[in-house]
Amino acid sequence: MSDNGGRACKGDAAIAFEQVDKEINGRIVLDSVSFSVGYGETLCILGRSGAGKSVTLKLMIGLLKADSGRVLVEGKDMATLDEDGLAKVRRKMGFLFQGAALLDSFSLSQNLALPLHRLDRGKSPDEIKRAVEETLRQVGLGKDGEKMPSALSGGMQKRAGLARALVLRPEILLADEPTSALDRITAGEIDDLLMKVKAERPTTMVIVTHDIHGARKIGDKFAVFDQGRLLGFGTPQELESKQDNRLLQEFISER
């Protein structure tokens, strides 16, 4: 990774997995997985349920640790970082959980303000309020800031979760099934939002999804997982050229 003022160039690895193994409750979830995501790239992770996709995201943000191998984010090994080091890396990352994981005792605005209060200590309460309102507007929830998460529909919760992931203007965005359990129109809106974020500022994205249509719209590269193993990795065109791998073709086929 090059180091030019803390921001590497497109083409370097923002995230790299090196021979990563992970076992949970006696089940091998990741088996010797290696790949890398360049700065500004969008990687879509595809695969069956239970194939290790969500675990891959949690390893990237340090919620889980690899049993062996290395997970590098901007060149830093996530397993060796202390709490301060982890906080510094996470400061640059946003994470959208599959179920949005909004704090249910906080209003939407409070959910978004929480990281700003902690991590943007230079910001005044007015600035924080403005940042929260602007981010909520960006995801189409400008008028819903005072609502509690339980008062929102599934799609709105996903958008609110995305807003919380984006409020710190992260350099790396990790999203776990941002369009799952949503109708086609709402799913399309979420995909458009992700594309809009990327168009506004260079953001590295890793998106776990089952929606191949959306993945083709926003993904630069695909990683296809099957039973903890990396079945295929590359651009959609590169993967399409591997016609002999039927399972891989099934995952990336739009039919």
Next chain:
Amino acid sequence: MLGSAFDAIGRVTLFGAKALRDAWSPPFEGQYLLIQLYQIGVGSFLLIVAAGFALGVVMTLHTRSTLVQFGATAALPAVQSLAFFVEIGPLVTALLMAGRVGAGIGAQLANMRATEQIDAIETLSVDSFKLLVVTRVIACTIMLPLLTLFTDATGILGGFISVHMTSHLSWTLYLQRAFEGVTLADFIPPILKTAVFGYLIATISCFYGYTTNEGSDGVRKAATKSVVISSLVVILADVILVKCIFFLFPESAI
């Protein structure tokens, strides 16, 4: 079985020690602490007041029938106040809080774990232990003694109303007799004892809520274990603390 019990005791002890240690280092999560103080304190107020009052009435009815046999009904207010200050107030408050707050904390934290809310807090570089556990432990430790004061006060009030209905004893005379034999040693140590109860209830409930990760079944287990184990521990701790109080304040061990 015995091994897992010792393992659990060890883990809860370390968990509680971490909460004590982290309570003294910033950030202090003042806003969230205020929310917890409100939810634990104000939220339990009606329950505590109603229970204290009812116990006061019932206890007087029972004690009166016994004291009548010995011609000692004049001692009723003193018996009532001493019983409430020394044991009934602290223990009943702690057990009620173990039920209400313990179950609430256990279920809420287990649900937050199951729905990835705790993971979400971690990804925001916020220390979830300090935000969720330390604030609850502090709030419960502060609120138990305050709520015990209300149990004591409403217990004595309930006792007075019960006595007044049968013997028309005046409020002034009742209070005078109630506080005649009460010393600070009868009042302060038991109140302080409840701070320990509060710490134990919150630590145990937070432990079972925060460390579980078994979905909705985990929520049920965490709520049940929080109530059962914290109630049991409160009663066991009471035995030890009463011994300590007798050792430190021999005048209260008549």
